[in-house]
Amino acid sequence: MPLLFPKLPVHQVFGANTDxxxxxxxxxxxxxxxxxxxxxxxxxxxxxxxxGPESDSDEAFVRRHTSPYSHIVNTRCLYQYREPMSPHLAAQLAPDLPFPKSNDVLARGVQDYIRAASLxxxxxxxxxxxxxxxxxxxxxxHTQASSLRALRLPAILIASPHLGGISTxxxxxxxxxxxxxxxxxxxxLHDxxxxxxxxxxxxxxxxxIGFWDVARPPEKRGTVDEDAARLGEWYASVEAEVDGEEGGGVGGAVKHLEESHDARVKRIEGMPRRTLDTVWWPFTQHGLVNREDQVMVIDSAHGDHFDAYYAQASMAPDSSAETEGGEQESLLEPYFDGAASWFTQSHGHxxxxxxxxxxxxxxxxGHVLFPSGTHAPALELAEKLRSTVGKGWADRVFYSDNGSTGIEVALKMALRASGRRYGWEGEIGGDVGVLGLRGGYHGDTIGxxxxxxxxxxxxxxxxxxxRGHWFSPPAVLVQNGVATVSTTAPDSWAPLPSSTPTKDGWEFSFGSLGAVYDLTARRASPMATYYCQHIRSTLERLVSEGHQFGALVLEPTCLGAxxxxxxxxxxxxxxxxVVRASADLFSGEPDGKAYDAALADLGERDSAAWQGVPVIYDEVFxxxxRFGYHSAASVLGTTPDISVYAKILTGGLLPLSxxxxxxxxxxxxxxxxxxxxxxxxxSYTANPIGCAVALKALEMIADAEDANTWAAPKADWATERWSFWRKAFxxxxxxxxxxxxxxxxxxVLAIELQDAEADYASHVAQAFLDRLRAQRVxxxxxxxxxxxxxxxIMTSLFTPEGTVRAMEAAILRELK
Incomplete structure (x- = not known):
């Protein structure tokens, strides 16, 4: 709920203490x-x-002592409670008085007042x-500082002049x-x-930061009217007086606030051009993104939202900084971070x-080196990961900087292990490949x-x-209300009994999404036999052609990018x-009977010992x-030999893998x-700051699970695979x-739009998002x-239900 009006400085006054x-x-x-x-x-x-009593309230005081300017000064209190005590207690003792149902409602009331003032x-x-x-x-x-943080109004801090006031x-x-x-x-106040x-x-x-030492007001004495007169004289002196070393006025402070506000507005409005002149963006064709109105300036972020500025030309007419009638519009608006800041956000900004x-x-x-050493955040995080996502199989945790480097580490681990077992250890310039899925993405480092x-x-x-071979994976999609699994080119798929032929293979319908993810039942189905035969025959062909493989790399459940x-x-x-049972192929000694025996014995395998080639789960995204489960092992029913975590590992705050x-x-x-x-x-391996944040992020997830925080969406789906997005939606x-x-x-919500050019080069999704962004939701x-x-569009793990419902309505409006 950001607010920045060009001609209306808004400041929030905090006290270092009471009195x-x-x-x-x-x-x-x-x-x-x-x-x-x-x-x-x-x-x-x-x-x-x-x-406290309304007659002695702060608003009443301000109203009395700004009477010389009453024609231009407007005062208001949103919630006044009678007892002079902490607000949360005073409200409990006045059940007859209005009470906001949440701190967010209070913040919205502040926002509404400021918007009205801007008129x-x-x-x-x-x-x-x-x-x-x-x-x-x-x-x-929550406290005063946190309850109004969503507004992030520039602060004025009133320091304490008392003993101990420096510390407070x-x-x-x-x-x-x-x-x-x-x-x-x-x-x-000067003391x-x-x-x-x-x-x-x-x-x-x-x-x-500007500092003003203000002359103390006169002591109370005499009659109420005499005291009020002296205080009025004091106000008259300090409101215009410049600051002095021995206590002056606040005139300089107000000028400073106005100048700071003007500088902030100018800085934000100038950032698009400065950015276009200096920054090289990732995944961006600068020949296409080269106008100031295409640059989103993120002034801050909080919860699920950016507080962002777009130059006027790119937005709807109602978002201009000033309307024809002279009414101001905020330069900043809240934008729901639907990309979760490139899949990283999970706990809110x-x-x-x-x-x-x-x-x-x-x-x-700060940061400390890690080889042959340890520190509490890294050690405790490693222990936590072993006991949660690595439970029952993981023995060691290797830290790196981000998802891509975490995958580099995983590949080195897997290929070395395979090389030692199959005899290519230390071969420089070798041509060992990996197995994976077409459409997979594991990062942008070369490996x-x-x-x-x-x-x-x-x-x-x-x-x-x-380096490798990538299977075209059958994809899950809900089409016209029906859960389907369908194959895609370029794999050559034999016909699947009871399926519907398509130009790229076949399509198979299920009674529900729950049935698609019920692997306990499906592992015994003809489709499982069909898949295994397709995979094994493909591997046999590849090996006969001279290909050699050292790892299987998967993005479980969903291919993100x-x-x-x-x-x-x-x-x-x-x-x-099949990969685990195919050691005969990877060793160069094909043996169908050995494969059949190994496949049958997989249920008894030692999860600490890799088979075939090491299996890597890329769970960075x-x-x-992110998908309602801790580890994909709970979905696939089998653990990996190596797994990689990043992004959500720190709740999106810091890079760590x-x-x-x-x-x-x-x-x-x-x-x-x-x-x-x-x-x-x-150099930043096991960065203590990142490890400490990851520990807290995992603790927050565990606390939410223990508190059954996600009971409502789970009940809506009534199946182990659930979503924050409603089933009916x-x-x-x-x-x-x-x-x-x-x-x-x-x-995660994913919508595949119809387009003849159905790949990364398509523009239909961008056009849809542009139209969606033009709506205020x-x-x-x-x-x-x-x-x-x-x-x-992704939510965080803590997005309010009302926010998700509002986005659902907006998406349906735009689709219709």
Missing amino acids: VGKTLLTTALIRSAASRMQGDGKIFYLKPVST SGPGHVFVETAGGVHSPALHPP TLSSYESLLLRGYDVAAVLC AYYRNDDFLRPYFTERG ASEPLTLAAAAAAGRY AMDATPASTFNTAVDWYKG GGMVFVDPLFQACLVD SGLH ATLASRSIFDAFLSERKVDALLHGH LDDVSRANGVRGAMAMGT DGFRIHSRPLGNVVY
Whole structure:
């Protein structure tokens, strides 16, 4: 819920503690801003929550003491409770008074007030919080700083002039900083005895933050009218007086706030051109993306949304910065991060627990080297991964920087293990390949690219060779309300009994998606035998042609960047089984009877010992609950020998990858010679900050599972494979005109649009997303990136149900 109006500076006033003069100085700022007003415009004061008698409320105080400017000053309190105590307690003692059902509702009320204020033209808005930075919000455990974070209004911090005030002020400042606030100015009442300003002034000015030491008001004495007169004289003096070393006024502060606001607006509006002039984007043809109105400026992000600015030309007419009537529109709008920031986001942007975990580890370690050493975050994360996604099979955890490098590590592990077993160990320039799936994508480093077939991603890379064979996987799709599995070219598929022939093979219908993913029943079906025969005969042909393989690399369940293709889980399970049972082929001694025996004995296999060739699960995108499960082993019914996790591993906050390996893979590198070790590493291996964040991210997932957080969507699907997107919605989408089919699982929704050019070069999905983005959906817009003719949108693990329902309605409107 971002707000940035070109001619309306909006600031949120925080106190370092109670009784620091927050309301007193806010009133001074209002009077100073009012005195600077020329022509039309108004000053707005908002107190979101106040406690105590209304006659003694902060709003009443501001209203009384801004009376000389009453014609342009507007004041309001959203929620006033009678008892002078913490807001969450005062609200409980006043059940007859209005009470917002959540802190988000309160934030929306603040947003609505500011939007209404923007209709009055230029001016100022001051939003005063209650108590200190971490005074409780209406709904614990949130505090003032966190409950209004979605608005991210520039902050004014009122420092404490009292004994101990330096500590509370710096703690408050750091708390705001950790939560993503910009602190625009710090004000402090002057105290000649404690002189906190002597320390605070240089502390803040060295950090580029304006500091104002304001003269103290007169002590209360005499009658109420006499006291009010003296306070009025004090206000008159400080509202225009410039800051002084021994306590001055706030006039300079208001000027500073206005200049900072203008600079922020100018900076944001100038960022598209500066970016086009300096940045080389990934996966972007700059010959096509070269206008300022094509650049999304992300000013901040919170929860599921970007707070972003688009130059006016690219958006609908209602989003211009100023309408014909002179009314202002916010430069910033919230955009739902439908691409999950390239598949990384899962816990929401700026997640407070993850941010604090990162800060704690940064303060304790920074980064430290890892070879032959250890530290608590790395050790505890390795133990956690072994006991969760690696339970029952993983023995070791190798850390690297990101998903692509994690795959590089996995390939080195697998190929070395195969080489030692089958006799090509240490062969430089060898031509060993991998087995995988057509449409798979494992990253953009050279080794990871070579483990995928030729595609738009790698054919323009001069060193790309493409080492291996890739099966065309049968895909799962809901078409016209029916769950189907269908084959695609270029594999030559024999007819499947009871299937419907297609130009690329066949299509088979199921009674439900649950039936597709019920491998307990399907493993005994004729289709399983059919898959195994197809895979084995293909391998026999490849080996007879002289091909040699050292690993099977799979993206379980879904090929992400390859087009969000949901692969038939039975085919992947059969592929793993056949590869593991085909040691005769990989050793160069084909033996059908040995294969049959090995296939029959797979149920008794030792999960710590690899067979055939090592099996790698690339769960960089799909693992850790992206698809509603912790590990794909629970879907395919079989564990890997090596698996790779990244992206969601840290909740999307930091780059970190973990490659897990079984004991038999690890043993392949053991010897007395250094050259036999896994000679791979990264300067930031096992970065303590990333490991600490990953631990917290996994803890948050576990807590959500224990609390049955996802009970409602699970009940809607009533099957082990479930989604945050409703079952009925998926059915409706699959029946829409122009839709070939759709799928949803966990956080992911994928819609395949009909297009003759149905690959990465298609533009139909981008056109659909452009139209979808032009809609305002419950106060936000939807942003995502296309995959050719496939539209995909992902939620986080904690996206509110109402947000998902609103997006479902918008998608159906656009499809119809």
